[in-house]
Amino acid sequence: MRLIIEADSDKASDWVAKYIKTRIKSFKPGPDPDNPGKTRYFVLGLPTGSTPLGCYKRLIEFHKKGELSFRFVKTFNMDEYVGLPRDHPESYHTYMWTNFFRHIDINPENVHMLDGMAKDKDAECEAYEKKIKDAGGVDLFLGGIGPDGHIAFNEPGSSLVSRTRVKTLAKDTIIANARFFDNKIKDVPTEALTVGVGTVMDAKEVVVMITGAHKAYALHKAIEDGVSHMWTVSAFQQHRRATFVCDEDATLELRVKTVKYFKGLMELHNKLLEEPKVD
C-alpha cells in the first residue's frame, strides 16, 4: 500500500491526474501489434463526488493539450442512484457527462454506467459484472470515500467480498449528499446500484483519493487500523497495488510516524509519474 501526501486538494488532484495519464500511456492502448485486427483498451473505473472533480479537470486539460487520448479507453463507473432518470441534474450519468466525458474523445460506446431506472435491478447488476469481465477487468479503479469510509456505495457493514448490487444508503450518506439536492433530505434517493468491494478489489490497481479534514478519521481507519467491514475502504490494505492519495488536512488523525514514513517516500513515489519514453 502506498500513501501519497500532497499539500492541498489541488495538488492531490494533479498527482492523481498525472498518474492516470502515465498509466494509460505506459499501457499503450490501441491496435494490438501482436494480434492484428485486435485492439487493446485501457479499462478505467471511475467515481463521482466533489473529490475527483479537480482530477477530471486536469485530465481534460491534458486531452485538450494533445497529451492524452481516451479513444482506446473503456470506463466503468462505480455507482448510480436508484430512481433518478439519466437526465436528472443529480444523476451520476449527468455528473459524468457534464464534468468529464463531454470534454474528451471517448467513444460513448466505451462508457459504462449502471442504470438506476432498470426494471430488473439484480439483472442490471449481474450484467454489469459481466461487462467488466468481458472488457478484461478494470486496469485502474479510481475511488473516493464518504466520511464514514464507504467506497462507492458500500456502506459500513457491507461485505468485503460484495459484488455489484442494490444498496440501501446509510442515513449519514443521505445527509452528506443532501447538499446536491438543495439540502432537501427527502429528495435524496435512498437506494443505489453500486459495484461491490470485491468488484473493486478485482481491479489490477486501485487509487483512492481522500481530501479534507472531515475525512481525516476515515483515512486513519483506512490505513492505520485493521481491515474492517465497518470502514469498507480499509479492504484495500489487502490489495496488491493500492495507492491512497490525500492532502495535509486529511492526515490530521494519522500518527506522526506514519506521515513521516510516507513523506520520506515521496521522491520515490513521484518517479511513478514519469512517462514512458517515446520509441
Ligand code: GLP
Ligand atoms: C458518494 C459516492 C462515493 C463518493 C462519496 C464522497 O457517496 N457514492 O463514490 O466517494 O460520495 O463524495 P465527496 O467526494 O463529494 O465527498
